Amino acid sequence: MIKMKNIRILLKNIRDGLKNIVRNFSLSLASISCITVTLLIVAVSMIGSYNVENFTKVIRDDFTIVVYMNNDLDEDKESKIKDEIEKLSNIESIEYNSKKEIAENMKKESEIFNTIISSWSESENPLYDTYLVKVKDSEKISNAAKRIKKIDGVVMVKYGEGMIESLLSIFNIIEKILIITVLSLIIVTAFLIINTIKITIFSRQEEIEIKRLVGASNFSIKQPFVIEGLFIGLIGSIIPVISTIYGYSTLYEKTGGVLFSKFITLVKPFPFVFIVSFVLIVIGIVVGMIGSSRAVRKYLKI
Amino acid sequence: MEFIRIIDVEKTYPSGVTALYGLNLKIKKGDFTFIIGASGSGKSTLMKMLYREEKPTGGEIIIGGVNVAKLKNRKVYKLRRKLGVVFQDFKLLPKLTVYENVAFVLEMFGYDKNEVRAKTLKALDLVGLKEKVKSYPSELSGGEQQRVAIARAIVNAPKLLICDEPTGNLDPDTSLEIMKVLEVINNLGTTVIVVTHDRDIVNKMKKRVILLDKGRLKKDFEKGTYDKNEKH
Numbered sequence: 252m253i254k255m256k257n258i259r260i261l262l263k264n265i266r267d268g269l270k271n272i273v274r275n276f277s278l279s280l281a282s283i284s285c286i287t288v289t290l291l292i293v294a295v296s297m298i299g300s301y302n303v304e305n306f307t308k309v310i311r312d313d314f315t316i317v318v319y320m321n322n323d324l325d326e327d328k329e330s331k332i333k334d335e336i337e338k339l340s341n342i343e344s345i346e347y348n349s350k351k352e353i354a355e356n357m358k359k360e361s362e363i364f365n366t367i368i369s370s371w372s373e374s375e376n377p378l379y380d381t382y383l384v385k386v387k388d389s390e391k392i393s394n395a396a397k398r399i400k401k402i403d404g405v406v407m408v409k410y411g412e413g414m415i416e417s418l419l420s421i422f423n424i425i426e427k428i429l430i431i432t433v434l435s436l437i438i439v440t441a442f443l444i445i446n447t448i449k450i451t452i453f454s455r456q457e458e459i460e461i462k463r464l465v466g467a468s469n470f471s472i473k474q475p476f477v478i479e480g481l482f483i484g485l486i487g488s489i490i491p492v493i494s495t496i497y498g499y500s501t502l503y504e505k506t507g508g509v510l511f512s513k514f515i516t517l518v519k520p521f522p523f524v525f526i527v528s529f530v531l532i533v534i535g536i537v538v539g540m541i542g543s544s545r546a547v548r549k550y551l552k553i
Numbered sequence: 554m555e556f557i558r559i560i561d562v563e564k565t566y567p568s569g570v571t572a573l574y575g576l577n578l579k580i581k582k583g584d585f586t587f588i589i590g591a592s593g594s595g596k597s598t599l600m601k602m603l604y605r606e607e608k609p610t611g612g613e614i615i616i617g618g619v620n621v622a623k624l625k626n627r628k629v630y631k632l633r634r635k636l637g638v639v640f641q642d643f644k645l646l647p648k649l650t651v652y653e654n655v656a657f658v659l660e661m662f663g664y665d666k667n668e669v670r671a672k673t674l675k676a677l678d679l680v681g682l683k684e685k686v687k688s689y690p691s692e693l694s695g696g697e698q699q700r701v702a703i704a705r706a707i708v709n710a711p712k713l714l715i716c717d718e719p720t721g722n723l724d725p726d727t728s729l730e731i732m733k734v735l736e737v738i739n740n741l742g743t744t745v746i747v748v749t750h751d752r753d754i755v756n757k758m759k760k761r762v763i764l765l766d767k768g769r770l771k772k773d774f775e776k777g778t779y780d781k782n783e784k785h
């Protein structure tokens with residue numbers, strides 16, 4: 252029986268919460284638009300930071316150490332170098348690229364290369380046999396490169412030194428800025444909403460007082476306001492969610508999933524936009540509920 | 554045993570003003586009691602302590618065996634559910650109809666629709682407002698509004714009804730009507746305490762009268778009158 256009672260009270264409070272949004276529509280609208288604007292910015296930041304993280308990962312995975320070997324080594328010695336590289340920690344994969352293959356590839360690249368390279372006999376080929384080494388942890392790529400260089404028979408090692416490190420640190424900073432933006436926006440909205448809802452509640456001070464006098468517990472006074480906050484958060488997240496789903500998938504289609512250059516690939520829109528939408532709704536609801544609950548506290552004797 | 558016992562109750566507000574000095578009182582179950590006194594005599598403070606809007610700074614207030622003075626703020630609602638309070642300014646919700654103003658109390662406590670309906674209509678019938686259930690407070694006279702407030706106070710069948718200057722805003726004829734309503738409620742078994750300034754009413758009703766003066770009990774009459782020579 253007690254359960255029935257609580258369900259009835261909850262249903263009544265849900266009804267009252269919705270009624271109050273309609274009744275104090277202009278003030279509700281203020282809170283709703285407050286949440287909407289913030290969630291829009293949060294959505295952009297979330298999509299941005301996730302994409303940055305994604306293409307950082309793509310680029311990192313693509314980092315390769317090119318190991319050039321002395322021209323007078325025979326196959327046996329070359330495979331010994333391979334064994335030694337494999338012994339190092341942090342090695343993901345090793346691929347052999349002979350000077351013959353490199354020359355063939357270069358021929359395809361341009362007409363000039365083709366004429367020059369075609370004039371070489373096999374022994375005249377000045378290029379080096381190479382190994383293409385991929386590492387597991389790209390942050391330690393320079394370390395791996397140094398150790399490979401020390402191996403006997405290795406002439407030189409290239410991995411885009413400097414460029415990679417600075418690229419990584421730039422991405423790192425962008426990501427951190429986006430995360431800080433998102434977090435501070437959420438906090439700022441929470442305060443804005445507390446204040447907006449405080450105004451709505453101020454006009455209902457008398458109602459709260461009367462409820463208290465006729466024997467309403469703090470919880471039962473709070474509940475309709477918290478439910479109201481929940482709906483305000485939910486309504487406030489409608490526009491951001493729609494914009495996220497349509498906006499991002501349109502962007503993805505229009506750009507073909509690639510931004511500026513082949514390097515920067517976008518995250519596939521599905522299920523990504525749904526995850527972002529879900530997070531937006533949760534943020535909206537939680538902020539709305541916390542906002543109302545904090546705002547109503549002032550009028551309760553606790 | 555007495556329904557209400559007030560033992561050595563003192564109340565000093567944080568501002569330093571003392572409203573009550575060592576007050577002792579007993580009120581029997583089913584009594585109708587007037588509390589009178591001039592402004593500043595401490596009668597409103599006493600009422601507020603009965604429904605625990607204020608806490609005494611000393612002494613005990615025992616209602617039905619519970620020491621109200623020691624009640625924690627978050628438990629106050631349990632006391633309030635067992636008593637009804639009527640105010641001078643009615644304290645009705647303007648956006649709700651007469652019916653809703655009474656029914657919302659029961660809805661808040663989780664009664665089902667049929668129970669809410671039956672109890673609300675019974676209470677409104679008792680105060681003589683059954684025909685006005687769909688009106689809004691602004692469409693009612695002062696006396697009718699106060700009757701709605703009384704209906705709200707008694708709808709959950711409280712053991713105690715506290716009325717703080719219930720006729721303060723009403724004309725003499727209407728005041729008497731309100732008192733008659735309170736008397737009916739009293740006759741049904743509810744203990745009623747009325748704070749008032751209204752001399753005529755006290756004289757006509759011939760009930761117990763407690764006179765407070767500057768925070769102290771001055772006189773306590775069974776079937777008393779409001780003495781014209783008393784300062785008030």
